[in-house]
Amino acid sequence: MDEHAFLVRTDQFESITPQPFFINPRCFGADFSHWLSAALRARGITVGGAIAEDWGWLLPVTHEDRPYHISIGIMDSSIGMQPAEWRLGVAPVTGLASLRQRTRGPSSLALDGLTAAVEATLGSEPRFTSVVRE
Numbered sequence: 263m264d265e266h267a268f269l270v271r272t273d274q275f276e277s278i279t280p281q282p283f284f285i286n287p288r289c290f291g292a293d294f295s296h297w298l299s300a301a302l303r304a305r306g307i308t309v310g311g312a313i314a315e316d317w318g319w320l321l322p323v324t325h326e327d328r329p330y331h332i333s334i335g336i337m338d339s340s341i342g343m344q345p346a347e348w349r350l351g352v353a354p355v356t357g358l359a360s361l362r363q364r365t366r367g368p369s370s371l372a373l374d375g376l377t378a379a380v381e382a383t384l385g386s387e388p389r390f391t392s393v394v395r396e
Contacts (some may be wrong), residue, residue, distance in 0.1 A: 264370070265353040266377040267396035269291035271335075274389040277308040277336055277346035285316050290336040294348060298326040298334065301383045307376070327359075327377075333381065345391060350384070367394045 274280060275294040280287040295312035302309050310322035318335030333351040340346035354373060384393045 264373055265351045266373065266382060267351045268381065269392070269394045269396055270348045270350060270390050271345050271383055271392040272348070272387070272390045274387070275346070275348070277340055277344060278342050283314070285314050288336070288341055289314060289318060289347070290337065290341065291319040291334040291345075294334050295321055298332065298350075298383065301387075302379065305379055305383065306377075307326070307379060311367075318385060323376065325376040328372050329371070330356055330376055349396070351378065352380055355381040 275291065275297070277290055280289070281292065282289075282294070292312065292314070295394045299309045299312065299389070302323065308324040310324075313322070315333075315335075318333060321332040325334055331351075331353055331354070333346040333349075335349050337347040337349060340348070345377075352373070381393070381395065384390055
């Protein structure tokens with residue numbers, strides 16, 4: 263699977279107190295997903311509603327008519343810490359949901375474009391003390 267990933271360090275999002283709507287006590291990132299959704303929409307990228315997962319949050323994204331997922335999860339060693347370290351992954355949707363997309367040719371340029379937009383978004387936030395491409 264093609265995935266481009268980032269490690270981000272920030273004190274901007276909740277990383278200490280699990281919320282009542284969490285699937286489990288380590289499901290941090292709801293506020294991060296809302297922030298990223300708004301920031302990407304401001305760049306003209308289509309973002310669906312955030313989906314809770316047992317490891318964090320998933321954002322469905324459409325870029326250049328192709329489906330992608332952006333995963334947002336706190337690193338286990340950062341739970342209960344401020345600032346915390348987060349991992350974001352940008353990947354094409356695989357399986358039957360993307361079967362019709364395969365006839366349009368390779369999506370590596372579209373993935374690169376989406377990844378660049380995510381990187382620019384993360385890099386423009388002053389409260390992120392570190393943004394490292396993995």
